[in-house]
Amino acid sequence: MAKKLSKVPVVIVGMGWAGGIIASELTKAGIKVVGLERGKERDMSDYSMVHDELRFQHREELMQDLSKETITHRNNLKMRALPMRSYGTFIVGEGLGGAGSHWNGQTYRFLPYDFEIRSLTEKRYGKNKIKSDYPIQDWGITYDDMEPYYDTFEKMAGISGETVELYGKRSNPYPTGPMIKTPVLAEFEQAAKKLGYKPYMIPSANLSENYKNPDGISRSACQYCAYCENFGCEYGAKADPVVTVIPVAKETGNLDLRTYSNVTRIVNDGRKATGVIYVDTFTGEEFEQPAEVVVLASYVFNNVRLLLNSKLGTPYDPKTKNGVIGKNYCYQVSSGYSSLYYNDREFNIYGGAGALGIEIPDFAGDNFDHSDVNFLHGAGIRTTQYGNRPIANNNSPIGTPSWGAEFKKQSIKYANSILQVKSQGASMPHTQNYLDLDPTYKDVYGMPLMRMTYDYTAQDRELVKYMAKVTRSIAKKMGPDHIDTVAEQGDFNVNTDTNTHNTGGVIMGTDPNDSAVNTYLQMWDAENVFVAGSSAFPHNSSFNPTGTLGAFSYRAAEGIVKYLKKGGSLV
Amino acid sequence: MSDNEKSQIEKRGSTRRTFLKNSGLAVGGLILGGAVGSIFDGNSDSDVKTEQKNQTQGNNPNEALMFFYPEEYQTTAAAAERIFPKDETGPGALELNAAIYIDHQLNSGWGVNEKDYKLGPYYKPEPTQGEQVKLYRKDLFRLGLKELNAYSNKNYQKKFTDLDATGQDEVLAAFEKGEASSLSGVSSSAFFQLLRTLTIEGVYADPLYGGNKEMLGWQMRKYPGSRMGYTKEIQSKDFVKLDPNSLQSHMKH
Numbered sequence A: 001m002a003k004k005l006s007k008v009p010v011v012i013v014g015m016g017w018a019g020g021i022i023a024s025e026l027t028k029a030g031i032k033v034v035g036l037e038r039g040k041e042r043d044m045s046d047y048s049m050v051h052d053e054l055r056f057q058h059r060e061e062l063m064q065d066l067s068k069e070t071i072t073h074r075n076n077l078k079m080r081a082l083p084m085r086s087y088g089t090f091i092v093g094e095g096l097g098g099a100g101s102h103w104n105g106q107t108y109r110f111l112p113y114d115f116e117i118r119s120l121t122e123k124r125y126g127k128n129k130i131k132s133d134y135p136i137q138d139w140g141i142t143y144d145d146m147e148p149y150y151d152t153f154e155k156m157a158g159i160s161g162e163t164v165e166l167y168g169k170r171s172n173p174y175p176t177g178p179m180i181k182t183p184v185l186a187e188f189e190q191a192a193k194k195l196g197y198k199p200y201m202i203p204s205a206n207l208s209e210n211y212k213n214p215d216g217i218s219r220s221a222c223q224y225c226a227y228c229e230n231f232g233c234e235y236g237a238k239a240d241p242v243v244t245v246i247p248v249a250k251e252t253g254n255l256d257l258r259t260y261s262n263v264t265r266i267v268n269d270g271r272k273a274t275g276v277i278y279v280d281t282f283t284g285e286e287f288e289q290p291a292e293v294v295v296l297a298s299y300v301f302n303n304v305r306l307l308l309n310s311k312l313g314t315p316y317d318p319k320t321k322n323g324v325i326g327k328n329y330c331y332q333v334s335s336g337y338s339s340l341y342y343n344d345r346e347f348n349i350y351g352g353a354g355a356l357g358i359e360i361p362d363f364a365g366d367n368f369d370h371s372d373v374n375f376l377h378g379a380g381i382r383t384t385q386y387g388n389r390p391i392a393n394n395n396s397p398i399g400t401p402s403w404g405a406e407f408k409k410q411s412i413k414y415a416n417s418i419l420q421v422k423s424q425g426a427s428m429p430h431t432q433n434y435l436d437l438d439p440t441y442k443d444v445y446g447m448p449l450m451r452m453t454y455d456y457t458a459q460d461r462e463l464v465k466y467m468a469k470v471t472r473s474i475a476k477k478m479g480p481d482h483i484d485t486v487a488e489q490g491d492f493n494v495n496t497d498t499n500t501h502n503t504g505g506v507i508m509g510t511d512p513n514d515s516a517v518n519t520y521l522q523m524w525d526a527e528n529v530f531v532a533g534s535s536a537f538p539h540n541s542s543f544n545p546t547g548t549l550g551a552f553s554y555r556a557a558e559g560i561v562k563y564l565k566k567g568g569s570l571v
Numbered sequence B: 001m002s003d004n005e006k007s008q009i010e011k012r013g014s015t016r017r018t019f020l021k022n023s024g025l026a027v028g029g030l031i032l033g034g035a036v037g038s039i040f041d042g043n044s045d046s047d048v049k050t051e052q053k054n055q056t057q058g059n060n061p062n063e064a065l066m067f068f069y070p071e072e073y074q075t076t077a078a079a080a081e082r083i084f085p086k087d088e089t090g091p092g093a094l095e096l097n098a099a100i101y102i103d104h105q106l107n108s109g110w111g112v113n114e115k116d117y118k119l120g121p122y123y124k125p126e127p128t129q130g131e132q133v134k135l136y137r138k139d140l141f142r143l144g145l146k147e148l149n150a151y152s153n154k155n156y157q158k159k160f161t162d163l164d165a166t167g168q169d170e171v172l173a174a175f176e177k178g179e180a181s182s183l184s185g186v187s188s189s190a191f192f193q194l195l196r197t198l199t200i201e202g203v204y205a206d207p208l209y210g211g212n213k214e215m216l217g218w219q220m221r222k223y224p225g226s227r228m229g230y231t232k233e234i235q236s237k238d239f240v241k242l243d244p245n246s247l248q249s250h251m252k253h
Helices: A017-028 A053-058 A117-125 A143-157 A183-194 A245-251 A300-309 A404-413 A458-478 A546-566 B003-022 B028-032 B044-057 B070-083 B098-106 B137-156 B165-176 B188-204 B213-220 B247-252
Strands: A008-013 A033-036 A071-074 A255-258 A261-268 A273-280 A286-296 A327-330 A337-341 A357-360 A379-384 A418-425 A434-442 A448-453 A482-486 A503-505 A529-531
Touching: A008 A017, A008 A273, A008 A546, A017 A033, A017 A245, A017 A546, A033 A261, A033 A286, A053 B188, A071 A434, A143 A546, A183 A357, A183 A379, A183 A418, A183 A458, A245 A255, A261 A286, A261 A300, A286 A300, A286 A546, A300 A434, A300 A448, A300 A503, A327 A434, A337 A458, A379 A458, A418 A458, A434 A503, A458 A482, A529 A546, B070 B098, B070 B137, B070 B165, B070 B188, B098 B137, B098 B188, B137 B165, B137 B188, B165 B188, B188 B213
Parallel strands: A008 A033, A008 A286, A033 A255, A071 A448, A286 A529
Antiparallel strands: A261 A273, A273 A286, A327 A503, A337 A418, A337 A482, A357 A379, A379 A418, A434 A448
8 A cells, every 4th residue: 555645735747847847936936846756866966977978878877767667669550569678769868857957958949830730721721731630730829828938948948049030039039149150050051041041050958158047047158068968968058957947946945856756646536636656666665645736747658658547538549539648649750861971071070069050940830832742841951060979970871881891991981071961850640640558568567558659641751851852952052072861751660760859648729629738738637637748749840849848837837826826727 | 198097008908918818819710801910919028028017917907708708709809890890090899899898798787688678578570669689688699609600610611700801791791681590589680780789889988898998999080089078179160189088087077
């Protein structure tokens, strides 16, 4: 039997960006919060040995321990789903800060088009443009409504960037200026400008300058050390919950943070939650933490899984298309890209930062005419300079063997002489792509794993082909000696695809029949449960999701404060 | 690099020569393949001196085996060298101690798949579903080494280390394609991929793991290792070559 603890106003499951922001806002407002985190506690000093590619990137030090829990995957309903036994694709964070510790720091806003995607698409192209098996929905809130929350998130994190004309209007400039435009990025810039595009520096959570945020947190500027993605920042230059919102929450004295605490169920009667059950991951002891409000703020997959395992909300059924939990799971498409090989030039690409990059807005959202193409939305076309770490980066022209004398010769020759023009494309929901519980596989606590049924859609494949051509045209203008372009989107492969921008499964909207939460991320079916994170996105844009996740976390926090005062539905 | 560090590295180089000589790990196939080069070139005088020093000081204790038996080490060293051979750009996997790295990794938690999902049932996956291998990495590797010899004996009437470079490449290519016998139900290509991955890691991971000897793997590709930052360098139009640093340099901070 679980040991029952005394009741608290709010319990938060997962202490990454969503949980950290909500904890910070609530505790500042004087509300007592219990924060449950399954992984270890961390602070900045823990990152001093972080320049270790093997330990952090290839042995996934900051990621979830898959021996305890993973996902299962199948490409379609006819296949048997099998567990992802080791990391190949999604790297799912664990420990204080969650994915917010190991991210790259690319921090965009979604477009006005994203929030009203169905209305605006139908308005411009007619009712038939969106095919019936793509459940594309308006989000129930507009960009203008979201703008102040984006602004708050960007000020907290100190986002560095420059205003982009083709994107939504900003009430304020970015709190810090753009990162350094290196010669590598200037190559892309010149080529893109020659083609009439409007390149801009990628907005970055790696500070371009020293910065003090409105909470009084001071952080220093990025040193371009090249260890962002998969790594924590030893300078605190990268915005991370561990160096921003969590210390603020702790400072109030209102946060009771419990690490090594893995939540397995939400206690509920189908209409309301009374708390959560969690396990001490060391001793196996079970606890029940009663609370007035339960906030799910773990990763996309676990948010969905906790609801399903707790029998809260109606599971989505791909046959009848009824139900909402697990619906509209989306990913991102990044298979269209060009690699540029230079025979006589070397670049300082051993250095860089996770959000050091340049991009064009011209092919994002509905910024170009979709009348004659078989896809919606678009992609960011970009060149980044993350810092090419040597185990992960052994590029050579297509056709080079993957080992042996020729491999060695070519991969070393081009170690500092390869650039890429990449695309990151939006992902539209499909009725047959969804999340549910696996009928066979379980985690170490005996709870069913989450099953992902997902493959790329016709829309994705068309988008990739189109964007690959754009990357090639820019690449040509950059004048390398050799270009390889990849233009085909293969089947989704859980072992090789490399993007952790998963979204959906507990999506927001205005109607309980096609969404699970309202725009405060409050569940329709249980008014004292809030489900924060990118699980709330009805589709995925072409941008990295954290900026939008952060903005909605501020909105959810505002909703929770209101709910604690008045109760009932917030809309 | 401080003088002290420099002399440490020099000592390490000598120690390695002695180690190979004394333990009888000279790899036949590598000499035939011309890949072993300078390791065996040391003049005998200095080797004798080093040996004496060695017995008293025990330099670089990292260069010893915690998992492999000597012949397994020999086979691994030979196979890794074919994955990443010595050439005019610089040393190969053998000189860089990739096989020492592999030995240490297979004896770590990673060798017994500690962070992998291991609960059953196991089914044959579709190509999009990732590996469904029940064997531990350390066991798969050991079986793979055994099969390298079995396959070589069957097709060339020699053990793997006695083949010349071309023969070794042919054997490895067959493994890559999954043409060798299955390893307790696992395709030989899974072993090959493990060998390839571990070799690249052993060449380029921080020297603290036992490979990338003297950071020569990094040196070859002008990678500066782990430094505190590159704010100045990334702004330069010209390539800035820096001597590599290892993580050890961060212990001072």
